[in-house]
Amino acid sequence: MEVTGIFTAIIIGLIIGALGRLVVPGKQNISIWLTLLIGIVAALLGTLVASVLGVADTRGIDWIELALQVGFAAIGVSITSGASGRRR
Known part of the structure; x- marks a missing residue:
């Protein structure tokens, strides 16, 4: 993967x-870094499923x-925030 691909993945994530x-x-009490990670994984998973x-x-736009x-990101955010909420 090239440097531009990494930056693009981070921005899309x-x-x-x-x-x-x-x-x-x-x-949701999760950090921006965790949101970024969830977004990158969700973007890759959504592209794979598509x-x-x-x-x-x-x-045109792949709606x-x-x-x-976005659906996978919402699932990831809700699971992560629910898991972190139980630990506190």
Whole structure:
């Protein structure tokens, strides 16, 4: 992976993670670094699932792929915030 690919993955991860946090209701007590990690994993997982479903490469904006990525980020944020909330 090139340096530009790494920076792109970080930026996309931040955006997807932030959208995932917005979808989940209530306050989430997780750090920005954890949000970034969840966003990167969700973006990769959403792209993988979209590829399996055959909707990864469409003309224009890939709305289904984006919805999958945000959905996975929301699931990751809710699981992580729920696990960290029980520990405190």
